[in-house]
Amino acid sequence: MRINVKGPSPYEETVGFSRAVRVGDIVYVSGTAPIGEDRITCCPGDAYGQAMRCFEIIEKALKDAGSCLEDVVRTRMYITHRTSCGPVCKAHAEVFGKIRPAASMVVVTKLLEDDWLVEIEAEAVVGSGTQS
Numbered sequence: 001m002r003i004n005v006k007g008p009s010p011y012e013e014t015v016g017f018s019r020a021v022r023v024g025d026i027v028y029v030s031g032t033a034p035i036g037e038d039r040i041t042c043c044p045g046d047a048y049g050q051a052m053r054c055f056e057i058i059e060k061a062l063k064d065a066g067s068c069l070e071d072v073v074r075t076r077m078y079i080t081h082r083t084s085c086g087p088v089c090k091a092h093a094e095v096f097g098k099i100r101p102a103a104s105m106v107v108v109t110k111l112l113e114d115d116w117l118v119e120i121e122a123e124a125v126v127g128s129g130t131q132s
Contacts, residue, residue: 001023001024002021002022002023003021003022003065003066004018004020004021005018005019005020005021005022005061005064005065006018006019006064007019007020007030007032007057007060007061008035008036008037008039008057009033009035009039010035010039011112017030018030019032019057019061020061020062020064020065021065022065022066022067022126025125025126025127025128026123026124026125026126027061027062027065027066027067027071027122027123027124027125027126028121028123029058029061029062029121029122029123029124030121031076031078031119031120031121032054032057032058032061032119032120032121032122033054033111033112033113033116033118033119034049034050034051034053034054034116034117034118035053035057036053041113041115041116044115045115045117046087046117047079047081047083047084047087047088047117047118048087048088048090048091050116050117050118051077051087051088051091051092051118051120052091052094052095054118054119054120055069055091055092055095055120058120058122062122062124065124065126066126067124067126068124068129069095069096069099069129070099070129071124071125071126071127071128071129072096072099072101072122072123072124072129073101073102073123073124073125073128074101074102074103074122074123075092075096075101075102075103075104075120075121075122075123076103076104076105076106076120076121076122077092077103077104077105077106077118077119077120078105078106078107078108078111078118078119078120079105079106079107079108079117079118080107080108080109080110080111080116080117080118081107081117082107084117084118085105085107088105088117088118089105099129101122
């Protein structure tokens with residue numbers, strides 16, 4: 001069984017992707033940018049705020065797919081400046097400090113929009129965590 005989850009990205013329709021896809025007990029959450037409900041970048045210039053927005057979007061996608069943050073087994077964080085490492089790590093620790101998924105952080109030259117400082121992916125195994 002496959003479940004496609006829609007998110008707030010204006011690119012989902014034009015590019016042809018889903019915010020998340022669940023196949024069996026695995027949920028793959030696409031690269032998640034700090035897009036507000038108004039489809040505008042949230043928290044310009046604030047890597048921590050942008051990361052927290054990404055995690056909010058990821059959490060909703062997981063819930064819509066029948067999963068939760070506690071089920072996350074892997075995250076990938078892409079940042080555009082090394083100086084964003086501290087704020088993004090702080091946000092990641094606040095969300096995943098007790099869950100402790102495998103994680104990667106990569107500094108990239110640029111993301112799709114100039115004001116995006118971070119983009120985050122996640123993978124989850126449904127039922128692998130302890131639900132709150």
